[in-house]
Amino acid sequence: MQPAAPTAYSHAVNAELLKRLIRSHRRDDEEAFVDAAEQLIVAERRQGHVRIADDLAAALRETARASPKPREQIATVHELPRSKTEGASLLDTGTPARGLDDVVLAPETEARISRFLREFAHRARLAEHGLPPSRKLLFHGPPGNGKTLCAAVVAGELGLPLHYVRFDSLIASYLGETSANLRRVFDHARQRPGVLFFDEVDAIARSRSDRDDVGELKRVVNSFLQLLDGDTSEGPIIAATNHESALDDAIWRRFDDVIWFPMPDDAQLHEYLRRRFRSVRTLGLSVDAAAAQCRGLCLSDVARITTDALKAMVLDGDTALTGALFEAAVTRFQNARSRRRSG
Numbered sequence: 001m002q003p004a005a006p007t008a009y010s011h012a013v014n015a016e017l018l019k020r021l022i023r024s025h026r027r028d029d030e031e032a033f034v035d036a037a038e039q040l041i042v043a044e045r046r047q048g049h050v051r052i053a054d055d056l057a058a059a060l061r062e063t064a065r066a067s068p069k070p071r072e073q074i075a076t077v078h079e080l081p082r083s084k085t086e087g088a089s090l091l092d093t094g095t096p097a098r099g100l101d102d103v104v105l106a107p108e109t110e111a112r113i114s115r116f117l118r119e120f121a122h123r124a125r126l127a128e129h130g131l132p133p134s135r136k137l138l139f140h141g142p143p144g145n146g147k148t149l150c151a152a153v154v155a156g157e158l159g160l161p162l163h164y165v166r167f168d169s170l171i172a173s174y175l176g177e178t179s180a181n182l183r184r185v186f187d188h189a190r191q192r193p194g195v196l197f198f199d200e201v202d203a204i205a206r207s208r209s210d211r212d213d214v215g216e217l218k219r220v221v222n223s224f225l226q227l228l229d230g231d232t233s234e235g236p237i238i239a240a241t242n243h244e245s246a247l248d249d250a251i252w253r254r255f256d257d258v259i260w261f262p263m264p265d266d267a268q269l270h271e272y273l274r275r276r277f278r279s280v281r282t283l284g285l286s287v288d289a290a291a292a293q294c295r296g297l298c299l300s301d302v303a304r305i306t307t308d309a310l311k312a313m314v315l316d317g318d319t320a321l322t323g324a325l326f327e328a329a330v331t332r333f334q335n336a337r338s339r340r341r342s343g
């Protein structure tokens, strides 16, 4: 297969990837770093620099981390709030190197996120006019369409740390301890401005009318509502769920904006794949054809299929992503899914 000749365009792609590599390294965002490195390898191979691509791939393999750990988590671990009785850290804190360019959203979703970012960035000007900026967001929608990712995007766009609440250590076995842990989390957010993120918030905000619910969980919902009401921290608070019907009615009213993350339509699939294919050469594979094969899937599944196809291309030593490689990745995904369903 003939490699593509280096062009001004390919130099620009490599420069962009190198920038991403540096930025993600400086922010210690392992996932973004590996993603940029893999794309760089693909781009080098595509330009016919097979030796360089192989060397880079070997370097990436040799230095692979057993478990990615954000630098901030190490640096500030002693300062993070902990469960008194169980000692576990209640938050993971990191500085995500993510921006709006890293997500493909439905127009309405994107407009709401952008508006939120704008209001927050100009909160001082709004305050001069006695207008409070939106600060609390609730993300909801079917699994795998960017809710968790967008919390990182909001933090990345605002240049704030992301405080990710760890429900595994927050929800305690001792009576009253979960509410005390929640209070510690809100206290920490007040002292250390950042984006406070309650992912899968249904874990602590289940409807209080659930018949099989125990008293302790009802108390936790009440505490959460009170802490949200009384919160005087400065940073955004984001909660996300894909179980909206399980959420207590009172929770919805506590948020300034409720943002829906729908399943992707054809335009979104198209845009997502266009971006993923940007730094590779495709052969017998159009974005339209790939999008048609992904219809009905969430973006998380499409991301997985695309990465799978690109990996197969790199491992086979190919210099182009072919229709056959992509189709094989779709088939592997569907087979795994049907095995999971029947198993």
Ligand SMILES: Nc1ncnc2c1ncn2[C@@H]1O[C@H](COP(=O)(O)OP(=O)(O)OP(=O)(O)O)[C@@H](O)[C@H]1O
Pocket: 102, 103, 104, 105, 141, 142, 143, 144, 145, 146, 147, 148, 149, 150, 240, 241, 242, 261, 272, 299, 300, 301, 303
């Ligand atoms: N809108 C999107 N734009 C770009 N990539 C996306 C998008 N949605 C999902 N992805 C890809 O799928 C991965 C998983 O998405 P994410 O965890 O944000 O979904 P979620 O909505 O939080 O799902 P869940 O409800 O299961 O928690 C992301 O890390 C990203 O690779």
Ligand SMILES: [Mg+2]
Pocket: 147, 148, 149, 199, 200, 240
């Ligand atoms: Mg999520």
